[in-house]
Amino acid sequence: MSWALDERLSSLKAYVPGEQPKPGQYIKLNTNEFPYAPAQNVAEAAAEAVINMNLYSDLNCTSLREEFKRVFSYGDKNVIFTNGSDEGLYLSFLAFCGKNSGVAFADITYGFYSVYADLCGIEKEIIPLADDFRIIPEDYYNLNKTIFIANPNAPTGLKLTHDQLDEILSKNESIVVVDEAYVDFSADGSCAKLLKKHKNLVVIGTFSKSRGMAGARLGYVISNEEIIEDLEKVKYSINPYNVNSLTQAVGTAVLKNNDYYLECISKICKTRVDFSNQLVDLGFSVIPSETNFVFAKHPDYSGELISEELRKNGVLIRHFGNERIKDYVRITIGTEEQMNTVIEILKEIVGGQK
Ligand SMILES: *Cc1c(COP(=O)(O)O)cnc(C)c1O
Numbered sequence: 001m002s003w004a005l006d007e008r009l010s011s012l013k014a015y016v017p018g019e020q021p022k023p024g025q026y027i028k029l030n031t032n033e034f035p036y037a038p039a040q041n042v043a044e045a046a047a048e049a050v051i052n053m054n055l056y057s058d059l060n061c062t063s064l065r066e067e068f069k070r071v072f073s074y075g076d077k078n079v080i081f082t083n084g085s086d087e088g089l090y091l092s093f094l095a096f097c098g099k100n101s102g103v104a105f106a107d108i109t110y111g112f113y114s115v116y117a118d119l120c121g122i123e124k125e126i127i128p129l130a131d132d133f134r135i136i137p138e139d140y141y142n143l144n145k146t147i148f149i150a151n152p153n154a155p156t157g158l159k160l161t162h163d164q165l166d167e168i169l170s171k172n173e174s175i176v177v178v179d180e181a182y183v184d185f186s187a188d189g190s191c192a193k194l195l196k197k198h199k200n201l202v203v204i205g206t207f208s209k210s211r212g213m214a215g216a217r218l219g220y221v222i223s224n225e226e227i228i229e230d231l232e233k234v235k236y237s238i239n240p241y242n243v244n245s246l247t248q249a250v251g252t253a254v255l256k257n258n259d260y261y262l263e264c265i266s267k268i269c270k271t272r273v274d275f276s277n278q279l280v281d282l283g284f285s286v287i288p289s290e291t292n293f294v295f296a297k298h299p300d301y302s303g304e305l306i307s308e309e310l311r312k313n314g315v316l317i318r319h320f321g322n323e324r325i326k327d328y329v330r331i332t333i334g335t336e337e338q339m340n341t342v343i344e345i346l347k348e349i350v351g352g353q354k
Contacts, residue, residue: 008121015115018318027341029332030316032154032182032293034212036264036335039257042250049249057245064248067255068220074192077225080232081251083242085181085206085219088231089148090116092202092221095234096175097122097146105148106135108156108325110179113148129156133287133295137164141171150179152186155320155330157289165191169198175227177202184210184265185272186290192222199224209292210265211254216247268292268333275331275339282343282350297327301350313345 001010018031061081069075082088093116097103102123105113117124127139133156140147147168152159160168169176180203183190192203203222207213221231235242243251254261272294276286279296286296297303306329307319318330333339 009119012118013115015112019316021316026311026314026316027334027338028316029293029334029338029342030318030330031214032209032291032332033214034209034264034292035268035333035338036212038212038250039254039260041257042253045249045253046246049246053245055245057241057243057248059240061243061248061251063252064243064255067252071255071258072190072192072222074222077228078195078222080221080228080235081243081248082219082221082235083239083244083247084208084217085179085204086112087217087242088204088219088221089113089177089179091231091234091238092146092148092175092177092204093117093120093122095230096177096202101174102145103148104140104143104145106150106153108133108153108322109148110150110154110181129153134158135160135164137168140168144172144174146174147172147176148179149176150181151191152182152290154182154291155293155295155318155325155328157182157287157291157293157295159186159290162188162191162194166194166197169194169201173200175200175202177204179204181206181209182291185269185292190222195222195224199226202227207251207254211251211261212264213247213250213254216250218243218247218251267336271336271339272333274336275333275343278339278343279346282346284350293330293332295325295328295330297329298350303327303329306346306349309349310342310345313348315342315345 064081065075065079068079089112097120102125103117104125104127107126107128114124125145130136137160165178178191180190190203195201201223205220207218272289276294279286284296284298286294298306303319303326307317310317
């Protein structure tokens with residue numbers, strides 16, 4: 001900490017991202033990235049965008065917005081694109097979390113909520129998950145604070161139903177932000193259809209996990225016109241050109257090839273089921289996942305040990321030190337081949353088939 005840092009930030013604990021080694025060094029299953037190559041034409045679209053990168057990017061993301069509307073049925077004034085969904089979250093903290101009202105979110109959830117609250121000086125109400133790691137919807141009734149819910153949640157992989165979200169939205173007048181980073185891997189899809197009924201719903205999504213664009217940084221927020229206008233105002237006060245032109249071109253090309261990505265998503269979901277079953281055969285308890293990762297623990301081997309041993313064998317996964325979840329490991333679902341390799345290594349670590 002230097003003498004120059006503002007006192008207000010001296011105790012701030014920054015977000016700790018998963019390790020990002022040189023590509024190819026590990027089987028990388030620690031940050032829930034997409035394991036497949038980009039669709040055809042995507043690289044070409046990027047190369048073409050380079051030709052015009054001397055110009056500032058399109059403030060409205062026009063082509064991307066059109067393609068997005070074709071694929072997801074929301075566009076026009078109901079969507080704002082962001083530099084990763086992290087930026088959508090940050091804009092929401094800035095726009096909707098006044099100092100007096102505060103924010104509420106789960107004790108085990110995406111680590112950035114707490115960091116943004118602290119950065120913005122917003123009071124936090126931290127709501128413990130149930131013993132089985134489920135969110136208890138009633139805990140979120142009548143809070144009248146800005147609520148952040150990752151649905152499906154990370155790192156647990158569990159989700160609330162749309163009916164449960166509907167109830168939480170009805171029982172609060174304040175904004176409820178639903179972070180749908182993993183929604184493409186879950187059975188019942190986006191809760192954005194509840195926008196018709198609730199003016200306090202803000203849905204946040206990303207191209208990082210299901211569209212293979214983690215490194216290109218593209219996210220989005222879907223809500224009603226009024227809310228999107230608020231977010232635009234904050235965006236224009238920070239970084240109007242928040243989505244660069246290469247990313248816009250790549251995002252557009254990715255959506256033009258949406259069928260390819262849907263195929264990859266269904267392969268990942270199938271691999272998830274196979275991998276989960278194999279983990280169970282090795283003695284793990286596995287939380288049924290609605291995401292592109294599994295959260296699992298072994299009765300005889302600590303999360304830390306499993307994580308270290310996998311690393312020694314060239315596989316990176318995520319282990320969290322937090323007391324409540326320290327026995328668990330979070331493993332991203334990669335290709336079928338990668339997951340078969342992981343199972344072979346795990347057999348060595350936990351002593352073969354039971
Ligand atoms: C990965 C993740 C994000 C951030 O995604 P980016 O779009 O890459 O910024 C947001 N929320 C949750 C719950 C995530 O797991």
